[in-house]
Structure formats: structure tokens, C-alpha cells
Amino acid sequence: MDPKLATVAETITAPPPRRIWPAIRRFFAAPAALIGAIGLIVVLGAAIFAPLLSPQDPYDLMQLDIMDSRLPPGSESFAGVPYLLGTDGQGRDILSGIMYGLRTSLIVGIASAFAAALIGTTLGLMAAYLGGRIESFLMRLVDLQLSFPTILMALMVLAILGNGVTNVVLAIIIAEWATYARTARGTALVEREKEYIEAARCLRIPGYRVLLRHLLPNCLAPIIVIATMQVARAIGLEATLSFLGLGASVTQPSLGMLIANGYQYLLSGLYWISFFPGIALLITIVSINLVGDRLRDVLNPRNAR
Amino acid sequence: MTALLEVRDLITEFPGENNAGLRAVDEVSFQLARGEVLGLVGESGSGKSVTGFSIMGLVDWPGRIAGGQILFDGKDLAGADEETRRSLRGRRIAMVFQDPMMTLNPVLRIGTQITEALHAHTHISGTEARARARDALGLVGIPSPEERLDAYPHEFSGGMRQRVAIAIALLHQPDLIIADEPTTALDVTIQAQIISEFQKLTEQQGTAVIWITHDLAIVSGLADRIAVMYGGRIVESGGIQEVLEAPRHPYTRGLIRSVPSENSRGSRLAQIPGVTPSLARMPSGCAFRTRCNRSTEACATRPGQFGDALAYHRCFHPYEEALA
Amino acid sequence: MTTSLIRRLIQAGFVIFAMTLIVFLGVNVIGNPVDILINPDLNQAERLKVIESLGLDRPIWQQYLSFLHGLTQGDFGDSFVYSRPALDVILERLPATLELALCAMLIAIVIGLPLGLYAGLHPNRLSSRVIMTGSILGFSLPTFWVGLMFILLFAVQLGWLPSNGRGETAELFGARWSFLTTDGLLHLFLPALNLALFKTSLILRLTRAGVQEVVSQEYVKFARAKGLRENRIILVHILKNLMIPVVTIIGLEFGSLIAFSVVTESIFGWPGMGKLIIDSINLLDRPVIVAYLMMMVVLFVSLNFIIDLCYTLLDPRVRLDGKG
Numbered sequence: 001m002d003p004k005l006a007t008v009a010e011t012i013t014a015p016p017p018r019r020i021w022p023a024i025r026r027f028f029a030a031p032a033a034l035i036g037a038i039g040l041i042v043v044l045g046a047a048i049f050a051p052l053l054s055p056q057d058p059y060d061l062m063q064l065d066i067m068d069s070r071l072p073p074g075s076e077s078f079a080g081v082p083y084l085l086g087t088d089g090q091g092r093d094i095l096s097g098i099m100y101g102l103r104t105s106l107i108v109g110i111a112s113a114f115a116a117a118l119i120g121t122t123l124g125l126m127a128a129y130l131g132g133r134i135e136s137f138l139m140r141l142v143d144l145q146l147s148f149p150t151i152l153m154a155l156m157v158l159a160i161l162g163n164g165v166t167n168v169v170l171a172i173i174i175a176e177w178a179t180y181a182r183t184a185r186g187t188a189l190v191e192r193e194k195e196y197i198e199a200a201r202c203l204r205i206p207g208y209r210v211l212l213r214h215l216l217p218n219c220l221a222p223i224i225v226i227a228t229m230q231v232a233r234a235i236g237l238e239a240t241l242s243f244l245g246l247g248a249s250v251t252q253p254s255l256g257m258l259i260a261n262g263y264q265y266l267l268s269g270l271y272w273i274s275f276f277p278g279i280a281l282l283i284t285i286v287s288i289n290l291v292g293d294r295l296r297d298v299l300n301p302r303n304a305r
Numbered sequence: 306m307t308a309l310l311e312v313r314d315l316i317t318e319f320p321g322e323n324n325a326g327l328r329a330v331d332e333v334s335f336q337l338a339r340g341e342v343l344g345l346v347g348e349s350g351s352g353k354s355v356t357g358f359s360i361m362g363l364v365d366w367p368g369r370i371a372g373g374q375i376l377f378d379g380k381d382l383a384g385a386d387e388e389t390r391r392s393l394r395g396r397r398i399a400m401v402f403q404d405p406m407m408t409l410n411p412v413l414r415i416g417t418q419i420t421e422a423l424h425a426h427t428h429i430s431g432t433e434a435r436a437r438a439r440d441a442l443g444l445v446g447i448p449s450p451e452e453r454l455d456a457y458p459h460e461f462s463g464g465m466r467q468r469v470a471i472a473i474a475l476l477h478q479p480d481l482i483i484a485d486e487p488t489t490a491l492d493v494t495i496q497a498q499i500i501s502e503f504q505k506l507t508e509q510q511g512t513a514v515i516w517i518t519h520d521l522a523i524v525s526g527l528a529d530r531i532a533v534m535y536g537g538r539i540v541e542s543g544g545i546q547e548v549l550e551a552p553r554h555p556y557t558r559g560l561i562r563s564v565p566s567e568n569s570r571g572s573r574l575a576q577i578p579g580v581t582p583s584l585a586r587m588p589s590g591c592a593f594r595t596r597c598n599r600s601t602e603a604c605a606t607r608p609g610q611f612g613d614a615l616a617y618h619r620c621f622h623p624y625e626e627a628l629a
Numbered sequence: 630m631t632t633s634l635i636r637r638l639i640q641a642g643f644v645i646f647a648m649t650l651i652v653f654l655g656v657n658v659i660g661n662p663v664d665i666l667i668n669p670d671l672n673q674a675e676r677l678k679v680i681e682s683l684g685l686d687r688p689i690w691q692q693y694l695s696f697l698h699g700l701t702q703g704d705f706g707d708s709f710v711y712s713r714p715a716l717d718v719i720l721e722r723l724p725a726t727l728e729l730a731l732c733a734m735l736i737a738i739v740i741g742l743p744l745g746l747y748a749g750l751h752p753n754r755l756s757s758r759v760i761m762t763g764s765i766l767g768f769s770l771p772t773f774w775v776g777l778m779f780i781l782l783f784a785v786q787l788g789w790l791p792s793n794g795r796g797e798t799a800e801l802f803g804a805r806w807s808f809l810t811t812d813g814l815l816h817l818f819l820p821a822l823n824l825a826l827f828k829t830s831l832i833l834r835l836t837r838a839g840v841q842e843v844v845s846q847e848y849v850k851f852a853r854a855k856g857l858r859e860n861r862i863i864l865v866h867i868l869k870n871l872m873i874p875v876v877t878i879i880g881l882e883f884g885s886l887i888a889f890s891v892v893t894e895s896i897f898g899w900p901g902m903g904k905l906i907i908d909s910i911n912l913l914d915r916p917v918i919v920a921y922l923m924m925m926v927v928l929f930v931s932l933n934f935i936i937d938l939c940y941t942l943l944d945p946r947v948r949l950d951g952k953g
Contacts, residue, residue: 155922240772243892278777281771281774289768
């Protein structure tokens with residue numbers, strides 16, 4: 001087939017691309033979205049620039065002073081530096097711990113959500129495009145997967161593979177891919193019935209090209225929305241698993257691990273060791289959810305005015 | 306004899322932009338005697354359904370009755386409290402809806418949906434209610450009514466469901482039934498059946514009917530009087546014979562001309578130019594003036610009612626001659 | 630009806646079978662059972678003897694068959710930690726978890742359903758907005774952290790409620806339950822509330838969405854047109870339609886409550902199955918892990934099956950033999 005003709009056919013038949021700027025303006029029209037975006041920027045900034053901003057390197061044992069352990073928020077260190085949010089059992093600055101812990105949490109959350117999105121979307125699109133037995137098999141698998149709660153899937157994976165960060169990421173991917181697959185297939189199915197796909201098929205545009213240029217862009221909006229929310233869910237799940245002692249390594253503790261560390265001090269009233277990492281976790285999750293919520297409203301073509 | 310229902314300058318508003326109320330029903334007045342059938346005719350969006358729901362007191366939020374009176378048996382319903390209105394609904398004023406597929410609750414048995422309407426207004430036992438429900442189904446021509454009481458709506462066809470809805474409307478032998486295009490969603494053959502049964506039953510019970518429709522043909526065979534609505538107003542009202550033979554308002558005339566008939570065979574059907582403007586874009590003065598070939602500067606002011614309460618039109622330049 | 634019932638049963642059986650394969654292969658191929666099952670302190674000869682006695686020298690499919698055989702007998706092998714049959718160890722903990730999950734579900738329904746109903750019926754009230762914002766918080770707050778805060782506030786600071794264990798228990802149907810004693814109830818309160826948090830938000834939002842969809846339906850308007858009282862419309866017409874999605878969710882989520890009780894049990898030292906499985910994973914007590922996973926699989930497959938059945942009871946339009 002003449003590639004020129006194919007391009008012509010695509011430009012004629014494919015729906016026009018969405019405009020970006022009005023969408024962005026509409027995004028910030030809601031105050032909740034603005035709050036979410038600011039929260040997200042603060043969280044990301046704290047994580048990325050942790051080595052520059054944090055008062056202490058919590059992984060560097062040389063910087064820790066056991067004399068400073070279990071200090072309440074605002075107290076001064078042995079050397080005269082204030083610990084804004086107090087210190088934990090090893091004399092680690094809670095604020096620094098949170099900033100570094102955010103890094104682990106965000107990396108795990110984003111990496112696993114991204115990988116799950118990639119795998120799930122690919123399988124979902126394939127199911128929609130290929131149809132037939134492959135489709136029904138994949139969708140059965142999705143149904144089965146979704147009938148089990150995420151935590152159970154994660155437990156199953158960790159029970160078989162053992163503890164550790166990589167296995168946690170793997171567990172989250174296995175627990176979450178099905179959501180993407182279902183969404184991608186759902187949107188692609190609607191799109192598949194439209195005339196331009198038919199036109200593309202009649203012109204014998206190769207399958208992968210139809211998938212990538214026509215089906216994928218149309219599924220992108222809902223996938224992005226889900227992925228955003230799933231980052232939050234993945235961070236929460238990772239924190240939960242870490243809290244249960246199934247997660248991240250002790251050398252680079254995530255927020256969940258920090259909260260778990262404070263658990264033993266909770267009953268003696270040393271609230272800050274658990275409390276502040278929890279607040280950080282909460283801010284992260286709520287910010288992402290607020291942004292995701294607004295993204296859904298803005299990207300949903302039904303809501304576009 | 307006083308009228309059963311007298312609607313005076315009824316205004317029903319929906320909030321529009323900048324708090325400006327959009328009048329779906331705009332100073333509508335008509336009256337109805339006992340046992341009389343009024344055809345309320347208009348295109349979709351002309352306000353005829355909202356008029357019906359206003360009388361029922363069932364205007365969807367955020368819409369509200371903003372002015373005028375609805376005198377039913379001498380009492381004003383527009384200002385009545387909710388309990389008064391509820392006790393009238395279904396008992397003295399009933400309504401049949403447009404789409405029978407949507408009006409019955411899918412998860413409740415037919416029998417339940419009939420008996421609950423009985424229990425809402427009378428103190429009767431369960432067995433008695435069931436017996437009356439069975440009779441009601443039999444009355445509207447549903448075969449083996451006893452068994453059908455236990456059926457669910459999805460086991461009924463559209464026509465059967467509309468019969469059920471009519472049976473429910475007739476339960477308390479109301480003084481007035483508002484029929485909101487009850488046959489539009491049905492097959493043509495079923496339409497005729499339902500209309501003739503409806504006519505027969507309301508005549509037997511002496512029920513007054515407001516038959517809301519866009520179909521002049523239905524009204525011409527059914528109604529005693531007619532009111533034509535356009536843009537939320539009644540533009541012409543009068544005896545069915547008089548209006549159909551000698552319509553005064555250009556819109557009524559256009560509407561009648563656009564219906565194919567014996568006389569129009571072979572010639573082109575007339576159509577009204579343009580489309581009905583939306584509520585927010587309704588022209589000032591006469592709402593029809595932008596589509597009217599007789600309009601003059603005078604039409605920029607709002608035409609009043611010319612005529613008496615039973616026969617009037619709202620046009621500065623009415624036709625005087627009968628239709629050819 | 631019966632054929633599709635049988636078909637679903639076969640499907641359910643197939644899923645369980647597939648899961649046995651996955652769990653078996655996961656444990657025996659991905660992990661090395663020799664390392665896991667055998668005490669590393671044993672010498673080579675002793676090791677071989679144990680391998681033989683456990684049948685680990687046989688081909689994998691034979692091992693799988695004997696695993697399946699054990700499964701049908703409820704025999705998952707002895708727990709390494711407790712040196713008793715793994716299934717017994719788990720079943721002993723079942724009442725504690727069941728009690729916790731049931732209690733949490735009860736709290737979620739009792740709080741979520743009425744609030745969702747209220748927010749759905751009056752979407753524009755300030756109180757509804759407050760409720761909805763609160764439910765977002767319920768979704769976003771990490772359950773385990775909220776649990777810690779509960780302990781901090783109610784147990785440590787205020788000293789009102791205990792934070793660890795089941796408290797006093799009493800016997801009923803051959804199992805020990807906390808909810809039968811005052812002390813037990815006090816112990817049950819915080820964990821149940823913690824576990825209920827997420828589900829409350831879920832049920833609340835689902836109910837509200839359902840209400841908003843149902844109230845705009847024609848059949849609700851028709852019910853009003855019949856003159857039904859508002860209570861009857863809400864409690865019968867709206868609620869019954871709502872029950873379909875809500876019961877589905879309650880059923881589905883009950884399983885997920887049992888799964889999520891892992892977290893709550895760990896925080897509050899609640900001696901149920903969830904705490905057991907976490908301990909077992911950390912102690913590499915494979916027979917218990919396998920038994921727990923298989924139990925969960927059976928639980929979820931059965932739950933889905935039961936929900937399908939409930940569906941047909943609640944929604945007359947859905948029949949198992951239909952395409953639905």
C-alpha cells in the first residue's frame with residue numbers, strides 16, 4: 001500500500017487531536033486540583049532534592065548520634081541543630097527520614113504503576129484488536145484477577161516469591177495490570193466500531209499501525225487517569241506491605257517502614273515517629289488523588305464543553 | 306357550572322444563566338369542564354409536558370411554579386402544601402406517562418405497583434387491594450389478570466405496560482387524567498387500540514382528560530377542545546372543530562397544513578420555516594414572530610389574549626378566513 | 630436455570646483447579662521446597678531421607694497429584710511452627726477474623742448506607758458536601774496508619790479503649806467469640822472501626838451514585854404521580870433498585886474485608902487468620918501459607934457464585950439462563 005495514501009486516509013478519518021491549553025486551564029479551574037497540584041509539587045520537590053534539602057543523611061550512620069534518639073519535635077540536637085519533627089530510636093532526624101523515604105515510596109509507586117499500565121494496556125488493546133479466543137481468554141483472566149482483592153494478590157505473590165522491594169513492585173504489577181487491561185479494551189472496543197477504523201482496515205493499514213495510531217491515542221485519556229490514581233494506590237499498598245514487614249529493605253526505608261518503626265514507640269506516647277511519616281504519606285496520596293480526580297473530569301470527553 | 310380545572314396565567318420557570326428564569330410555561334391559561342377532553346398540542350419543547358407536570362405538582366427540580374393559579378375544583382393547587390397535592394395525585398388527578406418502558410419500576414411486581422397506589426389513598430386490606438388490582442387489570446384488557454399480578458414489568462410488552470399504567474391511573478376514578486403522549490412510544494396498531502380503550506374508559510367514568518400530544522390527527526378524533534402551545538405559551542385555544550377548520554394563529558395554521566390529508570394529496574406539504582428557538586433564545590414579544598410571514602413591528606410587543614376564556618388566540622394579525 | 634447453574638459451578642471448579650496449579654507451582658518450582666521444608670541443620674543422609682519421605686524425589690506431576698489428593702482430604706501437611714495440621718491452625722483462627730470482618734461490614738453498612746442515601750437525595754446541601762469530602766478522606770487515608778492513630782488517641786492518650794487482643798471471649802457453636810462479652814466488645818470496637826473505614830466510604834459513594842441515578846428515573850416520578858408518600862418512594866422504589874449494586878458490593882467486599890483484616894489484625898494484635906498469615910510468611914511456614922491461600926481462593930470463588938445467585942433474586946431482569 002502506498003504510504004502516502006495511508007497518511008491521507010488517516011488524516012481524513014481519524015478524529016482531530018484534543019487541544020491542550022484549554023484543558024490545562026480547565027484543570028486549574030477547580031481549587032481542589034490546585035491544592036492537589038501544589039501538594040504534589042512539594043512532595044516531588046522534597047523527594048528529588050532530598051540530598052540538598054534534608055538536614056541530615058539518614059542513611060549515613062556516621063551522622064547519627066544515639067544521644068539524640070527519641071527526641072520530641074523541635075528539640076535541639078547534641079550539636080545544637082534543631083530536629084523539627086523529632087528523632088527516632090536511632091537518633092535519626094524524622095524530617096530527613098521522610099524526605100528520603102518519599103523517594104523510595106515514589107519510585108516504587110511510579111515504577112509499578114507505569115509497568116502495570118504498560119503491560120495491562122498492551123494486553124487490553126491486543127484483546128480488543130485481535131478478538132476471538134485470545135480476547136475471551138485474556139478477559140476471563142482479568143475477571144478472575146479482579147475478583148480477588150489487591151492485598152490478597154500481593155500476599156500471594158510475596159508468599160511465593162519472598163519479601164523484598166523488587167517482589168513488592170512485582171506484586172503490585174500483578175495485582176493491578178487487570179484494571180488497565182479492562183479499561184484499554186473497553187475504550188478500544190468502542191473505538192473499534194467506528195468508521196475510521198473500518199476505513200483503515202479497508203485500506204489495509206497494518207494492524208500494529210491501527211493499534212498504535214488509532215486505538216492507543218483514544219485509550220490514553222482513561223489510562224492516564226487510572227495510572228495517576230494507581231500511583232497513589234501503589235504507594236499506599238507498598239506502605240502497607242512494608243508496614244507488615246514484607247516490603248522495602250531496611251537500608252532504604254520507605255514511608256511505610258518509617259511508620260512501622262514508630263509502631264513500637266506508639267504505646268509509650270512517642271507519637272511523632274509514626275505520626276509525621278503518616279502525614280507525609282497522607283499528603284502524597286491525597287494530592288495524587290485530587291489531581292487524578294480532576295484529570296478524570298477534564299479528560300472525560302463527555303464532560304468537555 | 307364551574308370548571309373542573311382552571312389554569313390562570315401559569316408560569317413555570319427553570320433557572321437559566323445569571324439567575325434569569327427561563328419560562329418553560331409562560332402565562333398559560335385554559336379551563337376544562339368535567340368529562341371534557343382537551344388536546345394540548347405543540348412541538349417538543351413547547352412546554353406542554355411541563356404544563357402537565359405543573360398541574361400534577363411534579364416539576365423536576367430546579368424548576369418551579371413561579372406564578373399564576375391552578376384552580377382545581379375551586380382550590381388553588383399552585384400554592385398548596387405538599388401533603389394536599391400528594392393526596393390529590395393519583396386519587397383525583399392521575400397521569401399517564403409517555404414511555405411505558407420507563408414508567409414501571411423494574412424490580413417491583415405489577416401487583417405491588419397497583420396495590421401501593423390503592424394503599425396510598427384508601428384504608429383497605431391486602432386481599433381487597435389485590436382483588437381491586439386484579440379487576441383493574443381486567444378492565445384494561447389484560448388477559449388472566451390474576452397471574453399477571455405476580456409478573457414483573459419486563460415480562461410485559463410496551464402496549465401491555467401502558468395498559469397497566471392506564472389501569473393505575475383509573476384506579477381511584479379520578480376527575481382528571483393527564484395523558485402525556487401515552488401512545489407515541491408504541492406501534493401504530495397498538496396506538497389505535499390503546500387510544501380507543503382509553504377513550505371508552507374515560508367516557509364511562511366521566512373523566513376529564515388533558516391529552517398532551519404533538520399529533521394533530523390523534524387530537525382531532527379525541528378532543529372536545531384544543532389548545533396549541535408554542536414557546537411556552539398557548540397561542541390559540543378553542544373548540545376542536547372551530548380551530549381545525551378556521552385556525553386564527555399563523556402557527557396553528559402552519560401546523561395543520563403540515564399534516565398530510567386527503568386534500569393535500571398530490572400537492573407539496575407546507576412546512577413552517579426555521580426551527581423552534583430554545584428557551585434562552587426566545588424572541589421578545591410574540592414568540593413565533595421570527596418564523597412568521599405575517600409578522601410586523603407590532604409583534605415585538607407581547608400579544609395578549611384576544612377572545613374569551615374558552616376561545617382565544619394570541620396574534621396581532623390573525624387569519625379571518627377558514628382553511629381551504 | 631439449572632444448566633447455567635451447573636455451567637457456573639463447573640467454571641468455579643475450574644478456577645479453583647487453576648489456582649491449585651498456580652499455588653503449587655509457585656511454591657514448588659519458583660521456591661525450592663527442599664530449602665524451605667527441611668531443617669538446614671540436618672546432614673546429607675538425613676536430608677535424603679526426609680526428601681524421600683516427603684516425596685520430593687518423585688516427578689513433579691506425581692507430587693502435584695499427591696498435593697491434590699491431600700487437598701481433597703483437607704490435608705496441607707503439618708505447620709512447621711505449630712507442628713499440627715496446617716488447616717487446623719487456620720480454622721482455629723477463623724472465628725476471630727470472621728467476627729472482625731462481620732462487625733466491620735455492619736459498621737460500614739450502618740454508617741455508609743444512610744449517609745449515602747441522604748447525600749444522594751439532597752445533593753446540594755452543605756451537609757452532603759461535607760459527607761462526600763469526608764468519604765474522599767476515607768479512601769485516601771492509609772488504613773494501617775489510621776489504625777495507629779486510633780491506638781494513639783483512644784488507647785494511649787484517652788485510655789478509653791484497649792488496643793491489643795480479643796479480650797474476654799465466650800463460647801457459642803463450639804467457637805470462642807469476643808462480641809458476647811463486654812470486655813470483648815470493647816476490644817472489638819477499634820479494630821472493627823479501622824477495618825470498616827474504607828468500606829464505609831465505598832458503600833457511601835456507591836449508594837449516593839445509585840440514588841442519584843434512580844431518582845431521575847421516570848418510574849420514580851410515576852410513583853409520585855400515583856400519590857405515594859415520600860417514605861414509600863425512598864424505602865421501596867429507590868432502595869430496592871439500589872440494593873442490587875449495594876448487595877453485590879457488600880458480598881464482594883466481605884471477602885476483601887477478610888483479606889484486608891491482615892493489616893488490622895497485625896496492628897491490633899487480633900489473633901485471627903490475617904495475623905497468622907503474616908507471621909507464617911515471615912517464618913516461612915509454607916503449609917500454613919498454602920492452606921491459607923487455597924482457603925482464600927475457595928472463599929472468593931464461592932462468594933462470587935453466591936453473589937450471582939443473589940443477583941437473580943434481587944433483579945428479576947437478570948436470569949442465569951439469559952445472556953445477562
